[in-house]
Amino acid sequence: MLLHESINEYCSKFKLPGVLKHYQHLADNASKDQISYSEYLLKLLELENDGRVQRSRQMVLKMSGIPKIKIIDSFDYKSSSVDKTLINELLTLRFIDEFKNILLFGPSGVGKTHLATAIAYAATQERIKTKFITASDLMIQLESAQSQNKLDSYFKRVIGIAKLLVIDEFGYVKFNGAQANLFFQIVNKKYELGSIIITSNLSFTKWKEVLNNDEALTAAILDRLIHHSHLINVTGESYRLKQKREAGLLDISNK
Numbered sequence: 001m002l003l004h005e006s007i008n009e010y011c012s013k014f015k016l017p018g019v020l021k022h023y024q025h026l027a028d029n030a031s032k033d034q035i036s037y038s039e040y041l042l043k044l045l046e047l048e049n050d051g052r053v054q055r056s057r058q059m060v061l062k063m064s065g066i067p068k069i070k071i072i073d074s075f076d077y078k079s080s081s082v083d084k085t086l087i088n089e090l091l092t093l094r095f096i097d098e099f100k101n102i103l104l105f106g107p108s109g110v111g112k113t114h115l116a117t118a119i120a121y122a123a124t125q126e127r128i129k130t131k132f133i134t135a136s137d138l139m140i141q142l143e144s145a146q147s148q149n150k151l152d153s154y155f156k157r158v159i160g161i162a163k164l165l166v167i168d169e170f171g172y173v174k175f176n177g178a179q180a181n182l183f184f185q186i187v188n189k190k191y192e193l194g195s196i197i198i199t200s201n202l203s204f205t206k207w208k209e210v211l212n213n214d215e216a217l218t219a220a221i222l223d224r225l226i227h228h229s230h231l232i233n234v235t236g237e238s239y240r241l242k243q244k245r246e247a248g249l250l251d252i253s254n255k
Contacts, residue, residue, distance in 0.1 A: 011023075018044075018052070019044055021051075060128070068117070069121055070114050070118050075111060079236045080234060080235070080236040081234060091119060093119075093122060096194075101197065101226075102197040102229065103198050103230070111236070128163050130164040131166065133165075135170040135172070135183075141154065142154065159190065165195070168198075174212075175210060180210075
């Protein structure tokens with residue numbers, strides 16, 4: 001009894017929950033199956049490592065802000081113009097090591113957010129620090145931080161720490177001059193130091209309208225985003241309209 005209490009105490013002291021959970025039944029099995037001490041120790045350490053990796057994944061996912069997990073297996077390539085080979089390449093996450101960006105643009109409902117989320121989720125499962133946020137929420141957080149004189153802290157704590165920043169729904173809300181400048185700061189700080197994924201319903205020619213019609217600022221933002229990037233034009237039938245039609249909720253009798 002004293003032996004187990006001592007082992008439990010050391011496991012707690014050195015933060016070894018996997019060892020604490022498995023050492024006793026593994027020891028019983030090792031004795032029964034005549035497994036060597038080295039094999040027993042290796043198995044115990046492997047289980048400890050597996051637990052740590054899983055907890056790390058869960059923490060990175062939780063901190064990412066991904067609102068709803070989507071995986072690539074549920075993406076409908078048949079209804080989309082997207083190149084499956086390219087998406088599979090992006091899912092290797094090499095683009096993050098290369099500090100490249102992904103710009104997904106196309107009409108509403110064609111799967112841009114699904115693709116961005118699937119890639120972001122894949123990154124979290126590799127324990128890559130990721131931040132997923134809509135453009136409007138990003139601006140709310142930036143302005144709040146600025147009003148509290150905590151903008152530098154926000155950049156370091158939220159933007160700087162993320163190797164992958166996903167900005168969803170760029171173009172749905174227009175920015176004023178100050179907001180456009182803040183957006184430029186985000187892009188500039190990540191340029192060649194991290195990767196950005198942006199989804200937008202607007203072609204690049206219309207981005208100026210979102211960025212306070214500031215032509216110079218828009219050019220500077222696009223220059224940094226496009227320099228090292230994958231540009232993906234997503235077309236196809238709207239997922240939401242397709243689901244409504246298949247459920248019989250969409251009247252298609254009127255043409």
